[in-house]
Amino acid sequence: MNNIRDIPSEIWIIVDKNIFEYIRPSFGFGSVCRNLIYRIESGDIHGCIPHPVVYEILLLLMIEEIIRSGYAPKGISSVRFLKNNPETITQEIFELKM
Secondary structure (H helix, E strand, C coil): CCCHHCCCCCCCEEEEEHHHHCCHHHHHCHHHHHHHHHHCCCCCCCEEHHHHHHHHHHHHHHHHHHHHHCCCCCCCCHHHHHHHHHHHHCCCCCCCCC
């Protein structure tokens, strides 16, 4: 199996952080990643996201929110900012909008 599209139905897969990261248009794999997520959501294939991957995704989302909110610049500086200013992670900044 050389392509993510070739994953047979009813199979269990482990979903890596890269699927969520590469879904962005800038990576060029967005449609393939969205299709994989759709197949999992629809029950065609079964996906498992290990706890460490969930934590990586949450960190990625926190970094993006820190940058978007203007608290830190893009790149490694944003990670350094989070490490040096953990109090920045508050309910107000990372409030889920439903």
